[in-house]
Amino acid sequence: MMKFKSPPVNSLSLDFLTEFSISLEKLENDRACRGVIITSAIPKIFSSGLDITEMCGKSVEHYAEFWRAVQEMWLRLYGSNMVTVAAVNGASPAGGCLIALSCDYRIMAENPKFSIGLNEAQLGIVAPFWFKDTFVNVVGQRIAERALQLGSLYPAPEALKLGLVDELVPEEKLLEKASAVMAQWLALPDHARQITKSMMRKAVLDRLVAHREEDIKYFINFISKESIQKSLRMYMEMLKKKKS
Numbered sequence: 001m002m003k004f005k006s007p008p009v010n011s012l013s014l015d016f017l018t019e020f021s022i023s024l025e026k027l028e029n030d031r032a033c034r035g036v037i038i039t040s041a042i043p044k045i046f047s048s049g050l051d052i053t054e055m056c057g058k059s060v061e062h063y064a065e066f067w068r069a070v071q072e073m074w075l076r077l078y079g080s081n082m083v084t085v086a087a088v089n090g091a092s093p094a095g096g097c098l099i100a101l102s103c104d105y106r107i108m109a110e111n112p113k114f115s116i117g118l119n120e121a122q123l124g125i126v127a128p129f130w131f132k133d134t135f136v137n138v139v140g141q142r143i144a145e146r147a148l149q150l151g152s153l154y155p156a157p158e159a160l161k162l163g164l165v166d167e168l169v170p171e172e173k174l175l176e177k178a179s180a181v182m183a184q185w186l187a188l189p190d191h192a193r194q195i196t197k198s199m200m201r202k203a204v205l206d207r208l209v210a211h212r213e214e215d216i217k218y219f220i221n222f223i224s225k226e227s228i229q230k231s232l233r234m235y236m237e238m239l240k241k242k243k244s
């Protein structure tokens with residue numbers, strides 16, 4: 001089990017992403033480890049997505065390093081040979097949703113206050129093609145078109161209806177259920193499951209691998225625009241104001 005614990009909201013900073021990728025690599029290379037359950041140690045929050053402060057007012061070199069770390073995390077998780085189960089025990093916007101979507105199975109706490117989705121459009125930014133591809137592979141083109149254009153965050157019951165998560169369970173049963181699902185998936189021979197998983201995900205993974213440098217350049221160019229920086233600053237201010 002991997003439990004995110006980066007207060008206050010498990011935002012995906014460069015350090016967090018680097019540590020997450022290293023942990024995944026270690027587990028991947030450990031022959032005794034066949035599966036991982038991903039959850040959060042922070043009440044009410046699974047992950048608040050990419051750390052917006054990493055994308056505000058930083059150097060081009062920093063943006064490149066940060067984006068490479070985001071890519072690396074996704075390539076490792078989406079391409080993992082292990083069985084991956086997300087036990088979503090709180091809010092899961094944007095990058096947090098990407099992590100859940102990259103797992104093989106998603107179980108969410110049945111609390112309508114917890115929402116999940118790719119809300120980038122609400123921040124005035126655009127979900128990269130590989131976020132979009134991952135989303136489409138889970139919910140299909142039609143739902144993805146609407147959800148991504150509107151930057152919708154779905155409360156748990158709606159997320160279930162759309163197939164964004166696979167099941168809802170009472171919060172106190174989340175880990176028990178995740179373990180049961182893991183046991184069910186691990187009952188199959190690894191090689192057949194792994195080859196099937198790779199067959200299903202390969203095209204999407206290969207697309208980023210083939211365009212990785214181009215994607216970094218695109219990100220730097222996009223995020224460096226003054227209009228985008230302004231949108232992000234306003235969004236951060238809105239988050240702070242919401243508190244007072």
Ligand SMILES: CCCC/C=C/CC(=O)SCCNC(=O)CCNC(=O)[C@H](O)C(C)(C)COP(=O)(O)OP(=O)(O)OC[C@H]1O[C@@H](n2cnc3c(N)ncnc32)[C@H](O)[C@@H]1OP(=O)(O)O
Nearest residue numbers: 008011048049050051052053091093094095125126239240
């Ligand atoms: C080509 C470009 C593509 C770029 C792709 C980007 C994908 C992303 O992931 S962008 C990030 C999107 N994330 C969000 O929109 C989530 C924003 N956060 C929230 O909605 C809420 O914080 C929450 C629902 C997760 C939690 O709400 P709660 O009331 O418990 O806590 P808050 O008071 O709002 O937050 C506490 C603290 O944390 C700061 N913060 C929250 N989210 C982020 C974040 N993603 N990055 C950096 N910092 C974040 C928030 O400002 C508060 O800070 P202060 O205590 O200093 O006020």
